[in-house]
Amino acid sequence: MNISSRFRAKENLQLSDSDAKARPLGNGSDSKPADKLTTLALAEKISDYQNILYAQKQHKLLIILQGMDTSGKDGTVRGVFGQINPLGARTVAFKAPSSVELEHDYLWRVHKEVPGKGEITIFNRSHYEDVLITRVHDWIDQEECQRRFTQICDFERMLSETGTTILKFFLHISKDEQKQRLQERLADPDKHWKFDPQDLIEREHWARYQQAYASTISATDIDHAPWYIIPSDSKTQRNLAIAHIVTEKLESMKLAFPPGNSDYKDICVN
Amino acid sequence: MNISSRFRAKENLQLSDSDAKARPLGNGSDSKPADKLTTLALAEKISDYQNILYAQKQHKLLIILQGMDTSGKDGTVRGVFGQINPLGARTVAFKAPSSVELEHDYLWRVHKEVPGKGEITIFNRSHYEDVLITRVHDWIDQEECQRRFTQICDFERMLSETGTTILKFFLHISKDEQKQRLQERLADPDKHWKFDPQDLIEREHWARYQQAYASTISATDIDHAPWYIIPSDSKTQRNLAIAHIVTEKLESMKLAFPPGNSDYKDICVN
Numbered sequence: 001m002n003i004s005s006r007f008r009a010k011e012n013l014q015l016s017d018s019d020a021k022a023r024p025l026g027n028g029s030d031s032k033p034a035d036k037l038t039t040l041a042l043a044e045k046i047s048d049y050q051n052i053l054y055a056q057k058q059h060k061l062l063i064i065l066q067g068m069d070t071s072g073k074d075g076t077v078r079g080v081f082g083q084i085n086p087l088g089a090r091t092v093a094f095k096a097p098s099s100v101e102l103e104h105d106y107l108w109r110v111h112k113e114v115p116g117k118g119e120i121t122i123f124n125r126s127h128y129e130d131v132l133i134t135r136v137h138d139w140i141d142q143e144e145c146q147r148r149f150t151q152i153c154d155f156e157r158m159l160s161e162t163g164t165t166i167l168k169f170f171l172h173i174s175k176d177e178q179k180q181r182l183q184e185r186l187a188d189p190d191k192h193w194k195f196d197p198q199d200l201i202e203r204e205h206w207a208r209y210q211q212a213y214a215s216t217i218s219a220t221d222i223d224h225a226p227w228y229i230i231p232s233d234s235k236t237q238r239n240l241a242i243a244h245i246v247t248e249k250l251e252s253m254k255l256a257f258p259p260g261n262s263d264y265k266d267i268c269v270n
Numbered sequence: 271m272n273i274s275s276r277f278r279a280k281e282n283l284q285l286s287d288s289d290a291k292a293r294p295l296g297n298g299s300d301s302k303p304a305d306k307l308t309t310l311a312l313a314e315k316i317s318d319y320q321n322i323l324y325a326q327k328q329h330k331l332l333i334i335l336q337g338m339d340t341s342g343k344d345g346t347v348r349g350v351f352g353q354i355n356p357l358g359a360r361t362v363a364f365k366a367p368s369s370v371e372l373e374h375d376y377l378w379r380v381h382k383e384v385p386g387k388g389e390i391t392i393f394n395r396s397h398y399e400d401v402l403i404t405r406v407h408d409w410i411d412q413e414e415c416q417r418r419f420t421q422i423c424d425f426e427r428m429l430s431e432t433g434t435t436i437l438k439f440f441l442h443i444s445k446d447e448q449k450q451r452l453q454e455r456l457a458d459p460d461k462h463w464k465f466d467p468q469d470l471i472e473r474e475h476w477a478r479y480q481q482a483y484a485s486t487i488s489a490t491d492i493d494h495a496p497w498y499i500i501p502s503d504s505k506t507q508r509n510l511a512i513a514h515i516v517t518e519k520l521e522s523m524k525l526a527f528p529p530g531n532s533d534y535k536d537i538c539v540n
Contacts, residue, residue, distance in 0.1 A: 057373070103327070103386030105432035111381045116373030147431055154424035161417055162375035 003244040009170075009227040013214045017174035022231040025240050035236045039079060042243035047083040049250040050120055054088035055257050057118035060164040063246065064123045066132075067171030068209060069199040070181035072232050073124045076171065079239035080246060081122060090115070093124040106130040106148075107155055114159060127152060128168075131216050136208045149219040160224035167249060168225060169242055170217060171232040175206050273514040279440075279497040283484045287444035292501040295510050305506045309349060312513035317353040319520040320390055324358035325527050327388035330434040333516065334393045336402075337441030338479060339469040340451035342502050343394045346441065349509035350516060351392060360385070363394040376400040376418075377425055384429060397422060398438075401486050406478045419489040430494035437519060438495060439512055440487060441502040445476050 006024060026035065053059050063081075065073040077091050092113045101109045107127055115121035131148050134140045140148070156166055173181075182203070185195040202209070221227040228245055232238040276294055296305065323329050333351075335343040347361050362383045371379045377397055385391035401418050404410045410418070426436055443451075452473070455465040472479070491497040498515055502508040 100386065103388070104384065105429060105434070107428065108381060108384065111378060114374065114378065116370065118373070151424075151428045151431065154421075154428065158377065158421045158424065159375060161421065164375070 007228040009221045020172045020174040043083040052255040060115040061120040064168040071171035089120040091122045156225040166225040168227045177233040277498040279491045290442045290444040313353040322525040330385040331390045334438040341441035341443045359390040361392045426495040436495040438497045447503040
């Protein structure tokens with residue numbers, strides 16, 4: 001059994017705080033230095049694969065990161081994709097929509113940013129916000145939410161059918177862990193810029209968010225666009241798991257440098 | 271019965287040259303000057319409606335023009351939408367895809383250009399080329415074509431569900447009429463720039479194009495994104511029909527200027 005399948009969302013997903021603390025790849029807390037080294041080695045492997053993917057210009061890889069505030073989306077980008085050449089990889093952070101974005105359908109700004117051939121694109125938040133924050137705050141009703149689930153499934157199926165590989169990660173933290181991370185942001189001058197008072201307001205809706213995530217993931221998990229539930233109270237374990245899953249996917253793609261043009265093989269460059 | 275419904279595509283559509291010559295709104299060939307005046311009046315009405323649509327910033331109107339070479343797509347833009355203020359109306363001509371466009375799914379470049387709230391957007395050709403020219407030249411097989419029909423229906427349903435009104439026009443000309451128009455382009459120095467030798471190659475596939483159009487229209491005609499078959503051997507009749515249909519749609523939207531802010535009603539501007 002490969003590592004990816006251990007993290008694949010189960011049917012009728014439930015989310016509990018204990019899942020967030022799980023360490024399915026750890027051998028006890030003393031494994032941290034070794035786990036970090038493994039993650040670094042995997043991150044370098046991902047970088048090597050990206051290099052081939054870029055040269056081959058065939059595959060498109062879309063990685064979607066979702067999770068509560070402080071769940072570690074930025075940290076994942078740094079820890080797992082930090083070794084990649086920025087030439088062929090791009091991170092797109094979706095914030096609150098701009099006024100022009102609001103004048104269009106919610107998939108408009110997202111579709112614009114999907115990867116082209118030879119590209120890896122990482123979405124830091126995504127169109128999934130349009131069925132999460134919107135639902136928690138009752139900006140959309142259940143009927144509209146179901147409509148969007150269908151629209152999202154149609155959209156991702158079209159992307160998959162036109163050659164995009166999609167991996168979706170839910171970075172799962174516990175409420176206690178979020179408390180600690182928010183307090184750190186307040187206490188540490190280097191982290192203070194990341195503190196947003198809005199995060200405290202969203203935190204009050206914790207239970208509704210967990211329910212909204214669980215039902216969203218259940219409604220949109222499918223083999224061509226799978227969700228992985230990543231226990232993320234431990235940053236090391238989180239990066240290790242995601243690095244493994246991305247590496248396994250890239251391995252399965254059978255990437256290869258395109259053949260050189262043999263006409264030029266014996267040419268002397270003056 | 272309104273005028274639009276007379277032109278709505280029938281189930282199991284067949285296209286014949288005689289349909290292209292039809293004059294369903296004409297009272298004989300001497301009606302030409304009167305028809306032109308009516309079209310101009312309708313075009314001005316469309317312009318007035320667009321002004322309200324722009325101010326109201328609620329509706330989005332997408333108009334798709336498709337047809338064989340020389341069928342009059344440019345002429346329709348000029349004749350029917352020529353009175354509109356360019357501020358809130360935009361024409362997008364889709365040519366052969368660029369290399370960057372080809373690196374993405376075929377809906378990528380199209381989705382980017384859909385209208386925002388308060389906008390009218392006219393597509394001169396569209397994503398329908400991806401199930402027409404591609405099929406006539408066997409660049410895609412039947413299975414891929416069916417997949418695209420579903421993708422296009424999903425895409426247009428999403429646009430409709432998120433507030434876009436869609437009208438699709440097939441400008442239907444006969445093979446004889448195309449011959450005459452191509453010869454005019456060759457003979458008239460002012461029209462010569464529009465002549466493209468590629469048009470002669472596509473003309474050889476006339477029958478296959480007619481079949482591809484008929485099956486595409488049948489597969490993608492639906493109440494929220496209807497196809498209208500416009501007999502277009504007569505340019506006057508073509509513009510008149512399209513102007514009527516667009517006007518009827520705009521009328522049905524019950525457009526209204528947004529209410530002014532009464533707080534400012536009695537303010538004196540110094």
